[in-house]
Amino acid sequence: MLGVLLSLLTATSCSFLEEYSQDKSYVRSYTDLDELLLGDGYMPICISNYHIGISYDLLEAPWYYPYIHLMADEVSENIRQDASSAAIADARELYFGYYTWQPEVGINVLGNALGEEDKDWNNIYRHINIANMVIAAIDDQRAENEDDEREIRRIRGEACFLRAAWYFTLVNLYAPPYAPQTAATTPGVPLKTTEYIEDKLYTRNSVAEVYALILDDLALAEESLSASTRKSVYRADITAVELLTSRVYLYMQDWEKSCEYARKVIERQPGLQNLNTMAAGQIFFSQDLSELIFTMGSGGLRSSISNLKMDFGISPDLYAAYDDPNDLRLEYYIKYNETDQAPEYVKEGSPSDLNRRTPSANFTFRTSEAYLNLAEAAACDGDDVTAREALNELRRNRIRSGSYTDVTLSGDELIEYIRNERRRELCLEGHRWFDLRRYMVSTVLPYTKSITHSYTTYEYVYDPGSYSYTYKPMQTIEYQLEENDAAYTLPIPHEVLEYDTEISNNPRPERPVINTITY
Amino acid sequence: MNANARFDGSNKFGDQSNEKLLPVWSVSGNYNLAAHDAVKRDWIDYLLLKVSYGLQGNMLDDQSPVMIISQQPIDPVYNELVSKMDTYPNPNLKWEKTSSFNAGLTFSLFDSRLQTETNFYHKKTRDAFLSKRISSVNGIDEYVVNSGDVTNYGYSIALTAIPVRTKDFSWILATNFSKSYNRMNTRPGEEQYELENFLNGTALVDGQPVGTFYSYRFLGLNPSNGEPLFDDWEDRQDELKGLTKYECYTRVLTPSGLREPTIAGMVSNTLRYRDWRLNVNLTYSLGSKIRKFKLFEGTAFIPSRNVPAEFNDRWRKPGDELTTNIPNPDCYRGHYSSGSSMNNEMPIIAYNNMDMYNYSDIRVVSGNYLKCSTIGLTYEFPQEKIARMGMSRLAVNVAANNLFTICSPELRGQTPQQSGFAQIELTDRPMFTLSLDISF
Numbered sequence: 001m002l003g004v005l006l007s008l009l010t011a012t013s014c015s016f017l018e019e020y021s022q023d024k025s026y027v028r029s030y031t032d033l034d035e036l037l038l039g040d041g042y043m044p045i046c047i048s049n050y051h052i053g054i055s056y057d058l059l060e061a062p063w064y065y066p067y068i069h070l071m072a073d074e075v076s077e078n079i080r081q082d083a084s085s086a087a088i089a090d091a092r093e094l095y096f097g098y099y100t101w102q103p104e105v106g107i108n109v110l111g112n113a114l115g116e117e118d119k120d121w122n123n124i125y126r127h128i129n130i131a132n133m134v135i136a137a138i139d140d141q142r143a144e145n146e147d148d149e150r151e152i153r154r155i156r157g158e159a160c161f162l163r164a165a166w167y168f169t170l171v172n173l174y175a176p177p178y179a180p181q182t183a184a185t186t187p188g189v190p191l192k193t194t195e196y197i198e199d200k201l202y203t204r205n206s207v208a209e210v211y212a213l214i215l216d217d218l219a220l221a222e223e224s225l226s227a228s229t230r231k232s233v234y235r236a237d238i239t240a241v242e243l244l245t246s247r248v249y250l251y252m253q254d255w256e257k258s259c260e261y262a263r264k265v266i267e268r269q270p271g272l273q274n275l276n277t278m279a280a281g282q283i284f285f286s287q288d289l290s291e292l293i294f295t296m297g298s299g300g301l302r303s304s305i306s307n308l309k310m311d312f313g314i315s316p317d318l319y320a321a322y323d324d325p326n327d328l329r330l331e332y333y334i335k336y337n338e339t340d341q342a343p344e345y346v347k348e349g350s351p352s353d354l355n356r357r358t359p360s361a362n363f364t365f366r367t368s369e370a371y372l373n374l375a376e377a378a379a380c381d382g383d384d385v386t387a388r389e390a391l392n393e394l395r396r397n398r399i400r401s402g403s404y405t406d407v408t409l410s411g412d413e414l415i416e417y418i419r420n421e422r423r424r425e426l427c428l429e430g431h432r433w434f435d436l437r438r439y440m441v442s443t444v445l446p447y448t449k450s451i452t453h454s455y456t457t458y459e460y461v462y463d464p465g466s467y468s469y470t471y472k473p474m475q476t477i478e479y480q481l482e483e484n485d486a487a488y489t490l491p492i493p494h495e496v497l498e499y500d501t502e503i504s505n506n507p508r509p510e511r512p513v514i515n516t517i518t519y
Numbered sequence: 520m521n522a523n524a525r526f527d528g529s530n531k532f533g534d535q536s537n538e539k540l541l542p543v544w545s546v547s548g549n550y551n552l553a554a555h556d557a558v559k560r561d562w563i564d565y566l567l568l569k570v571s572y573g574l575q576g577n578m579l580d581d582q583s584p585v586m587i588i589s590q591q592p593i594d595p596v597y598n599e600l601v602s603k604m605d606t607y608p609n610p611n612l613k614w615e616k617t618s619s620f621n622a623g624l625t626f627s628l629f630d631s632r633l634q635t636e637t638n639f640y641h642k643k644t645r646d647a648f649l650s651k652r653i654s655s656v657n658g659i660d661e662y663v664v665n666s667g668d669v670t671n672y673g674y675s676i677a678l679t680a681i682p683v684r685t686k687d688f689s690w691i692l693a694t695n696f697s698k699s700y701n702r703m704n705t706r707p708g709e710e711q712y713e714l715e716n717f718l719n720g721t722a723l724v725d726g727q728p729v730g731t732f733y734s735y736r737f738l739g740l741n742p743s744n745g746e747p748l749f750d751d752w753e754d755r756q757d758e759l760k761g762l763t764k765y766e767c768y769t770r771v772l773t774p775s776g777l778r779e780p781t782i783a784g785m786v787s788n789t790l791r792y793r794d795w796r797l798n799v800n801l802t803y804s805l806g807s808k809i810r811k812f813k814l815f816e817g818t819a820f821i822p823s824r825n826v827p828a829e830f831n832d833r834w835r836k837p838g839d840e841l842t843t844n845i846p847n848p849d850c851y852r853g854h855y856s857s858g859s860s861m862n863n864e865m866p867i868i869a870y871n872n873m874d875m876y877n878y879s880d881i882r883v884v885s886g887n888y889l890k891c892s893t894i895g896l897t898y899e900f901p902q903e904k905i906a907r908m909g910m911s912r913l914a915v916n917v918a919a920n921n922l923f924t925i926c927s928p929e930l931r932g933q934t935p936q937q938s939g940f941a942q943i944e945l946t947d948r949p950m951f952t953l954s955l956d957i958s959f
Binding site for chain 1: 589656870
């Protein structure tokens with residue numbers, strides 16, 4: 001009797017325990033995994049009415065590692081004595097520890113409080129784990145026809161691309177750059193590829209191991225995405241995979257492979273936006289850019305790189321890099337503002353035009369990079385002809401038609417020219433900091449740079465000239481990042497070190513004030 | 520005698536189907552001993568023994584063996600449907616099983632002039648749920664595990680006595696006190712305890728009672744600048760390098776006492792003389808230590824914010840350290856063990872000296888108290904007088920709540936029921952009420 005009762009209970013328990021929810025769901029098909037990947041695997045876009053810039057981080061806008069733009073030589077603070085208005089939110093203060101390369105990047109300006117440091121680390125590992133789960137679950141999904149099979153392969157490909165992209169970002173933020181000789185012994189970041197929770201203390205895998213995983217994932221992504229077409233610029237397709245592969249090989253100084261993959265990209269999507277044929281009022285860095293391949297994450301950097309006081313502006317150093325007056329990027333990327341007497345970042349449109357959505361400031365892939373990767377890898381490999389060809393193809397689309405002449409340099413001069421061209425072309429798209437890191441360890445023409453950043457304190461005083469209260473600079477202090485400085489690598493977030501005691505930190509030197517200016 | 524049993528099913532657990540169903544059962548019995556001739560006496564009204572034993576299972580609503588996604592509306596930028604991760608899969612979670620034994624003795628003697636209710640319980644939870652910290656490399660930093668066994672046991676005694684009961688005067692005295700103990704045998708072991716577990720008394724330490732919390736050893740104020748000094752082993756930090764958190768914290772920190780009282784309860788008195796009635800209720804608590812509220816909130820001392828009045832007695836000039844323990848508020852200093860040069864060679868003992876001061880032994884005081892929670896005096900107008908006015912009841916009541924608390928003077932206004940472990944709330948203020956009861 002009891003047995004009958006028991007078996008009855010067990011038999012009915014399946015339907016009896018069936019549950020239903022309006023928005024919560026188990027994964028029932030590959031479409032669920034596809035939605036999950038888009039919603040939680042890709043870098044999110046700030047969904048607000050307008051782009052509010054990195055200085056509004058306090059409002060929880062999902063800006064990912066915005067300090068990437070602030071640590072390199074692309075921006076400097078605006079020190080203005082006049083009575084013009086100040087920025088509403090102060091990104092200099094928010095990212096002080098990053099911007100001035102402090103040993104602890106979460107430290108505040110007064111040096112008496114340590115803020116959150118693990119936001120990006122946690123976000124990126126969350127995305128990696130979503131990718132891990134999608135990769136593990138996608139093979140179990142049922143396919144009824146060829147379309148289903150292709151979709152399943154596409155989703156696996158996108159998940160592999162994302163895991164590669166996230167580990168590539170992590171290892172370049174939190175580990176020293178890839179140097180072929182030492183990568184096997186340099187600590188990288190912890191690798192996790194399992195889809196389940198592992199309750200253990202992680203250790204850092206070597207930089208070489210991290211790059212090996214990235215290449216494996218990219219190879220699988222390439223294979224999986226070969227039969228699919230681009231769904232939208234918000235999803236990685238085969239072209240995006242090839243461009244990232246080319247970039248990864250460039251960082252690894254595998255010139256041959258980097259060239260090979262850059263060529264694949266150019267073959268698929270060769271067109272460049274010619275600055276000579278821009279329509280009236282056309283903005284270069286927009287969703288409609290013809291050479292756009294893939295974008296993930298928020299754009300809208302322009303509102304934090306304004307000419308306002310207590311804000312960042314284009315550094316004089318970057319502006320000086322556009323040394324050819326016929327370079328049309330002086331019209332469409334960085335333009336001199338006569339009123340403010342300072343260069344202005346206009347690639348995304350006017351800094352005060354907040355309402356337009358633009359491609360990501362951290363993770364945008366476009367064809368120009370493929371030409372630059374090809375040029376640089378070929379030049380480093382000694383193939384100056386290919387390098388010049390790729391470089392000049394880009395320049396023909398950037399220099400005023402009537403004044404264009406081919407670059408005829410060779411050897412080290414050519415490499416140097418290509419690196420500067422890369423800086424001019426990809427400014428403020430999240431490349432420069434990583435590029436400076438890899439030049440440092442390049443076996444061909446190593447290069448390192450010392451950068452000076454300043455921080456000015458203001459007081460709010462009455463200005464008799466304009467009959468109003470205004471911010472006046474009181475004191476400027478300067479910090480310097482040395483050549484080959486250990487601070488070219490971020491420290492591991494202090495919250496992570498606290499729990500994961502097996503993870504070692506990256507040593508960073510004390511950062512003394514090198515100069516003080518009092519007004 | 521009563522027994523019942525049933526099966527509980529849950530699809531919240533692992534894919535092994537035998538884990539999905541759990542038998543739940545209980546047995547209980549009641550026995551009136553006074554019904555026995557051998558026990559039966561005239562002065563015993565009743566003598567009742569109650570015993571029960573049962574087994575039950577628990578599960579958590581927010582856990583699932585497979586991943587659960589939450590479906591979102593169409594994303595305006597992507598123009599596609601998106602989903603977010605809602606629940607990470609937790610396939611290894613099992614039922615938390617609790618077996619409980621209860622025994623109670625209730626009796627009434629001498630025509631209800633002495634009544635007692637005594638209860639004892641012993642509850643053992645196997646595979647108890649525990650939210651466990653995990654490495655953030657997992658994408659989340661906490662998940663639920665079946666951690667081990669928890670044993671709770673305790674007793675409560677309620678006693679009511681009527682020492683005097685005459686026509687004009689009566690005195691009813693009631694008291695109760697209860698005590699509970701718990702013991703945990705967790706599998707994750709001692710390594711799981713973080714600094715905060717030691718500071719708030721949730722770490723279990725060999726040889727110390729459960730609930731013992733730890734503090735930094737305060738040495739005094741620095742005579743030259745008024746910053747607080749602690750015995751934090753800075754001069755012999757090499758001895759701490761390579762130690763586990765448990766070893767390090769039990770060495771550097773000092774046990775401060777128990778966060779829960781060993782005995783606590785209430786005594787109530789009701790005295791009636793003709794139409795007057797007087798109520799006096801007292802509560803007491805003995806055996807706990809409490810931390811005073813934090814002196815420093817955050818690390819920056821911002822003069823425009825409210826600060827504790829204790830800062831009136833702060834260190835201002837050399838020599839003050841002899842008479843005060845309140846530091847100079849401008850004293851922030853990072854701690855040596857959290858510096859970046861330490862490179863994880865030893866557990867982080869503290870982040871800065873302000874935190875250390877907040878959690879130092881000088882901020883720990885006794886939590887013993889005796890509180891007068893209510894005194895009330897009621898006058899009932901005699902029935903025959905008010906009946907003429909068409910009323911059935913008329914009573915006047917004067918009462919005072921929270922009239923006084925006898926506790927450690929060092930608390931300086933902090934309520935002894937709240938410790939520094941919790942949020943600051945206002946202290947109990949005395950409250951006086953005058954009420955008139957009229958019924959028609």
